[in-house]
Amino acid sequence: MARNTQVAADHNAPPITRVLAEFVANHPSRGWSDAVDHEAHRTFLNWLGCAVGAAKHEAVEAALAAVQELQPAPQATLLGRTDKVDMASAAMLNGISSHTFDFDDTHLKTIIHPAGPVASALLALAEHTGASGRELLDALVLGIDVACRLGNTVYPDHYDRGWHITGTTGMFGAAAGCARLLGLDAERTQMALGIAASQPVGLREQFGTMTKPFHPGGAARAGLMSALMAKHGYTASPKAIEAPRGWAQVVSTKHAWNEVTDELGERFEISFNSYKPFACGIVIHPSIDACVQLRERGIAPGQVERIELKVHSLVLELTGKKEPADGLQGKFSVYHGCAAGLIFGRAAEEEFADDIVTRADVVALRRKVIATVDDSIDEASADVTAVLADGRREHVFVEHAIGSMQRPMSNADLERKFHGLSDAILGASRSEELLKACWSLGEAPDVRSLTALAQP
Amino acid sequence: MARNTQVAADHNAPPITRVLAEFVANHPSRGWSDAVDHEAHRTFLNWLGCAVGAAKHEAVEAALAAVQELQPAPQATLLGRTDKVDMASAAMLNGISSHTFDFDDTHLKTIIHPAGPVASALLALAEHTGASGRELLDALVLGIDVACRLGNTVYPDHYDRGWHITGTTGMFGAAAGCARLLGLDAERTQMALGIAASQPVGLREQFGTMTKPFHPGGAARAGLMSALMAKHGYTASPKAIEAPRGWAQVVSTKHAWNEVTDELGERFEISFNSYKPFACGIVIHPSIDACVQLRERGIAPGQVERIELKVHSLVLELTGKKEPADGLQGKFSVYHGCAAGLIFGRAAEEEFADDIVTRADVVALRRKVIATVDDSIDEASADVTAVLADGRREHVFVEHAIGSMQRPMSNADLERKFHGLSDAILGASRSEELLKACWSLGEAPDVRSLTALAQP
Numbered sequence: 001m002a003r004n005t006q007v008a009a010d011h012n013a014p015p016i017t018r019v020l021a022e023f024v025a026n027h028p029s030r031g032w033s034d035a036v037d038h039e040a041h042r043t044f045l046n047w048l049g050c051a052v053g054a055a056k057h058e059a060v061e062a063a064l065a066a067v068q069e070l071q072p073a074p075q076a077t078l079l080g081r082t083d084k085v086d087m088a089s090a091a092m093l094n095g096i097s098s099h100t101f102d103f104d105d106t107h108l109k110t111i112i113h114p115a116g117p118v119a120s121a122l123l124a125l126a127e128h129t130g131a132s133g134r135e136l137l138d139a140l141v142l143g144i145d146v147a148c149r150l151g152n153t154v155y156p157d158h159y160d161r162g163w164h165i166t167g168t169t170g171m172f173g174a175a176a177g178c179a180r181l182l183g184l185d186a187e188r189t190q191m192a193l194g195i196a197a198s199q200p201v202g203l204r205e206q207f208g209t210m211t212k213p214f215h216p217g218g219a220a221r222a223g224l225m226s227a228l229m230a231k232h233g234y235t236a237s238p239k240a241i242e243a244p245r246g247w248a249q250v251v252s253t254k255h256a257w258n259e260v261t262d263e264l265g266e267r268f269e270i271s272f273n274s275y276k277p278f279a280c281g282i283v284i285h286p287s288i289d290a291c292v293q294l295r296e297r298g299i300a301p302g303q304v305e306r307i308e309l310k311v312h313s314l315v316l317e318l319t320g321k322k323e324p325a326d327g328l329q330g331k332f333s334v335y336h337g338c339a340a341g342l343i344f345g346r347a348a349e350e351e352f353a354d355d356i357v358t359r360a361d362v363v364a365l366r367r368k369v370i371a372t373v374d375d376s377i378d379e380a381s382a383d384v385t386a387v388l389a390d391g392r393r394e395h396v397f398v399e400h401a402i403g404s405m406q407r408p409m410s411n412a413d414l415e416r417k418f419h420g421l422s423d424a425i426l427g428a429s430r431s432e433e434l435l436k437a438c439w440s441l442g443e444a445p446d447v448r449s450l451t452a453l454a455q456p
Numbered sequence: 457m458a459r460n461t462q463v464a465a466d467h468n469a470p471p472i473t474r475v476l477a478e479f480v481a482n483h484p485s486r487g488w489s490d491a492v493d494h495e496a497h498r499t500f501l502n503w504l505g506c507a508v509g510a511a512k513h514e515a516v517e518a519a520l521a522a523v524q525e526l527q528p529a530p531q532a533t534l535l536g537r538t539d540k541v542d543m544a545s546a547a548m549l550n551g552i553s554s555h556t557f558d559f560d561d562t563h564l565k566t567i568i569h570p571a572g573p574v575a576s577a578l579l580a581l582a583e584h585t586g587a588s589g590r591e592l593l594d595a596l597v598l599g600i601d602v603a604c605r606l607g608n609t610v611y612p613d614h615y616d617r618g619w620h621i622t623g624t625t626g627m628f629g630a631a632a633g634c635a636r637l638l639g640l641d642a643e644r645t646q647m648a649l650g651i652a653a654s655q656p657v658g659l660r661e662q663f664g665t666m667t668k669p670f671h672p673g674g675a676a677r678a679g680l681m682s683a684l685m686a687k688h689g690y691t692a693s694p695k696a697i698e699a700p701r702g703w704a705q706v707v708s709t710k711h712a713w714n715e716v717t718d719e720l721g722e723r724f725e726i727s728f729n730s731y732k733p734f735a736c737g738i739v740i741h742p743s744i745d746a747c748v749q750l751r752e753r754g755i756a757p758g759q760v761e762r763i764e765l766k767v768h769s770l771v772l773e774l775t776g777k778k779e780p781a782d783g784l785q786g787k788f789s790v791y792h793g794c795a796a797g798l799i800f801g802r803a804a805e806e807e808f809a810d811d812i813v814t815r816a817d818v819v820a821l822r823r824k825v826i827a828t829v830d831d832s833i834d835e836a837s838a839d840v841t842a843v844l845a846d847g848r849r850e851h852v853f854v855e856h857a858i859g860s861m862q863r864p865m866s867n868a869d870l871e872r873k874f875h876g877l878s879d880a881i882l883g884a885s886r887s888e889e890l891l892k893a894c895w896s897l898g899e900a901p902d903v904r905s906l907t908a909l910a911q912p
Contacts, residue, residue, distance in 0.1 A: 073526065163706065
């Protein structure tokens with residue numbers, strides 16, 4: 001039975017498992033610019049709001065019911081809930097809730113949502129051990145760097161072949177961050193990364209089901225447990241990532257090893273993290289943004305005769321649903337997105353509720369949107385003209401939508417988004433306290449002062 | 457950004473996730489021959505002995521120490537130990553111990569070790585719920601059928617590209633068996649398989665480290681949790697296994713869908729399970745067997761000038777370690793295997809102890825083994841010639857090793873093996889009681905009568 005027993009092996013990979021382990025174990029605390037540290041606070045805050053906002057979603061309820069069959073010890077908080085569970089289950093459940101609304105952060109170079117797996121593991125562990133906010137932030141920056149650099153190494157091939165890259169790189173980020181929080185040395189950190197390498201979580205086939213948000217949750221849990229096992233002497237291959245049969249070579253035909261090593265410790269991938277202003281797929285964002293701008297110019301829905309929308313063909317291919325029947329379909333309708341932008345000036349999770357997507361005035365306005373394809377327009381842009389009843393034409397061209405790297409959400413934008421997610425769960429005043437605790441996380445002697453605020 | 461966003465997609469796969477779910481949910485209890493049912497008892501007994509035997513191995517100690525950080529509830533027994541932990545952790549830890557000695561069962565068509573992920577999940581769940589022995593055996597036969605049929609579907613490509621197939625199909629077997637034990641209907645069983653599809657556990661790169669036995673353990677845990685989540689309404693893609701971006705198409709270029717559907721419910725893959733006489737990877741067995749036969753012909757190590765070994769390339773690829781430094785590495789050294797066979801006439805766990813692998817006479821003899829690749833020899837065979845100091849050549853060709861389907865271990869062989877593993881942990885008389893409980897498992901009203909015997 002002669003057969004090819006090795007596919008596309010590269011026997012000359014640099015020792016990146018080791019390189020990353022030394023980096024994670026030895027990089028100095030806060031060994032980066034103020035801008036990087038500020039971005040870590042923004043990433044954490046945005047992630048926390050998303051997790052709190054989805055705390056009572058049916059996906060979280062179902063996963064929690066399964067976890068409760070294990071009679072878990074009350075070690076760590078479920079964000080937005082009164083329940084506590086063991087720290088590994090908390091990592092999983094907070095990972096699920098943070099990704100449930102598809103509203104979390106995005107590392108645009110790889111489409112990884114890095115905070116889901118990394119922050120979920122770290123906060124659960126930090127709460128149980130009583131770590132400081134600074135220790136948590138250090139681990140967050142380093143963990144996200146590991147996950148995203150490995151994502152850069154294999155993207156896009158890895159993603160294209162069907163892996164949901166958030167959960168299939170996220171366990172490395174979670175393992176790295178937890179190893180840092182636990183104070184593991186480079187050898188044990190290397191083992192933690194090695195154990196994690198055997199546990200990628202996620203197929204793109206699951207998009208549209210509860211298993212999609214399970215991916216960051218599962219990766220958070222896997223990474224945390226990998227670090228705990230390594231702490232106690234569990235071993236793995238020291239080149240589990242780069243070996244001919246290591247993770248990178250098994251899950252991808254692209255292996256740009258330099259993505260791990262280039263400017264390591266100087267450039268931090270968290271700098272390239274972005275936050276969604278709108279709770280839907282990124283290609284609709286420029287169109288929504290344009291309609292929000294029209295509203296800000298004083299244009300009311302009643303004045304509008306029609307909205308002329310010119311976009312790249314990909315926009316209509318992915319989000320061309322003309323008559324969405326419910327909230328989920330609304331997320332795939334640029335027509336609904338435009339209507340929401342003009343009527344509400346926003347498109348957060350509430351604007352994709354079933355009863356909003358089917359509300360008479362919203363339906364009437366979305367039917368006035370005339371979309372045409374223009375491939376000279378970039379897929380990250382939109383050209384929108386409101387034609388008013390009095391004949392006036394108001395034109396907006398959005399080159400880069402709000403939330404992109406070019407036009408990042410401001411801190412005030414992030415705070416508004418946070419309140420939009422959290423107020424219904426925790427109340428406005430508690431949400432404001434929690435926001436403040438996020439902004440001052442770096443000074444918190446014990447993260448439990450923050451997790452206490454995240455419970456209703 | 458034009459790029460190929462799908463690799464090798466087959467859009468015409470039959471709905472095998474659904475087919476397997478209906479089979480698992482609806483097949484009648486004990487709906488198979490006496491021979492199949494007897495093999496299920498043999499599989500269970502062999503698995504249990506392996507798990508008990510390795511109960512105090514450092515890999516189990518390290519993993520347990522990590523689990524204890526979660527302060528688990530005492531729901532299920534760790535085989536061979538007094539500790540109890542939550543059922544998901546027990547599934548993981550018993551999965552680790554059962555595979556630690558590389559001494560467990562093998563489905564030779566795929567090199568899957570099916571009991572590790574499946575029985576480990578089932579016994580932990582059954583103990584917690586108080587299921588009967590018959591319910592456990594039903595779930596075992598069906599769970600192993602699911603794992604091995606999916607293995608048949610993707611083997612060998614899936615394995616060749618670097619996946620450790622035991623843990624990357626095992627989560628399906630564990631999910632299926634646990635769904636059966638929980639009494640889930642076909643719809644929820646389908647979701648359990650779907651959730652499991654996102655969680656393959658295992659890279660071959662980990663061979664030789666503690667993360668190898670973690671693979672069946674991690675798969676056992678993932679499968680059990682997938683079933684519990686599905687029980688509570690968690691959702692996944694209904695075609696998570698066969699879709700163009702489903703498990704089979706993401707992890708393999710071979711997809712022989714008929715391996716799932718052919719004779720489903722008539723032929724049971726557990727019939728093709730085998731048990732190891734030697735505590736190491738199956739590809740070394742023919743070589744060890746040959747050397748044991750040379751010893752039985754009266755050849756002593758002192759007479760040997762060299763041992764000429766001809767084997768398939770896979771044998772050296774998997775077990776070509778020339779200078780193993782410890783017992784674990786010895787398991788991946790066909791050179792050590794040959795030396796052990798000729799010196800001791802056996803190769804159980806003791807012959808892979810650190811002090812045996814490094815003993816001077818053992819080292820001296822293994823250095824006399826000259827291995828050459830001959831791909832005209834099947835990977836299940838070995839051609840061995842001892843060249844003696846007096847010039848004589850003694851030749852043995854082993855077509856099928858002891859323990860293979862063609863030369864299966866007898867019940868008495870299995871009982872001897874069980875005692876060899878269990879007596880040191882539980883004592884001979886308790887081990888004998890436990891053996892009897894295994895043989896009469898089908899009549900046990902509650903599996904807790906058996907798990908009580910598996911504690912020292």
